[in-house]
Amino acid sequence: MSESVPAAAPGAQEHPCLALINSAGLQPGGKSYDELATPEAAVAWLKAHGLIAPDAVLYEHCRGRLAALRADLRDLFTAFTAGEAPPAAAVNAVNRALTSAPGTLLLRFDPATGFLRSADHPVTQVVEHVMAVIADDAAALLSGEQAAQLAPCEADSCDRFFLRTHARRQWCSTRCGDRVRAARAYARKRTLQGA
Structure with a gap:
């Protein structure tokens, strides 16, 4: 893993929707990262999360749809954690992703093996399948029992989401927590020196 990409936040390994949301953001000092910056990077990210076959290929158009x-x-997720109504366009986009992947295996005939059923996966259907899986995970998370555990990281300059492992958890990682505590200690020290 690159030093510029943070470790997975709690819940991101179980929920590809959290992993996807957290695949771009800001690092300390305002440096940005994007694990889907190119089609090749998107393929590597999808493979690392077990969402596509090793031989899958994505093009820029598909990467853009995923982004x-x-x-x-x-x-x-921002609207949900803020207790606000979500943008209708975002809800519609997730619903489109949920219904875009074909759910039926097509009937095929191979002279050597006979009839078989398989999915038809041109390049666009690969990304549609991935998007449907991720959208389904998001819908289940937002409407399920774990929804109450969903939280944004409270560290300044961090825009990641995570599942709280305990009620008092405020940060997506030890790194963010350490940064906040160090900033508080520095501010106290400066206040004491100024007094």
């Missing part, structure tokens, strides 16, 4: 879903999910 757009990430933005829509971020809007939904």
Whole structure:
């Protein structure tokens, strides 16, 4: 893992929607990262999360669709954790992703093996399938029992989401917590020196 990409936040390994949302953001000092910056990076990210076959290929258009879903999910999660109504466009985008993947295996005939059923996966259907899986995970998370555990990181300059492992948890990582505590200690020290 690159030093510029933070470790997975709690819940991101179990929920691909959290992993996708957290695949872009800001690091300390305002440096940004994007794990889906190129089609090749998007393929590597999807493979690392077990969402596509090792031989899958994505093009820029598909990468852009995945990045757009990430933005829509971020809007939904931000509204949810703020207790606000989500943007209708974001809800509609997630619903489109939920219904875009074909759910039926098609009937095929191979002279050597006979009839078989398989999915038809041109490049666009690969990304549609991935988007449907991620959108389904987001819908289940937002409407399920774990929804109350969903939280944004409270560290300044961090825009990641995580599932609280305990009620008092405020940060997505030890790194963010350490940064906040160090900033508080520095501020106290400066206040005492100024007094």
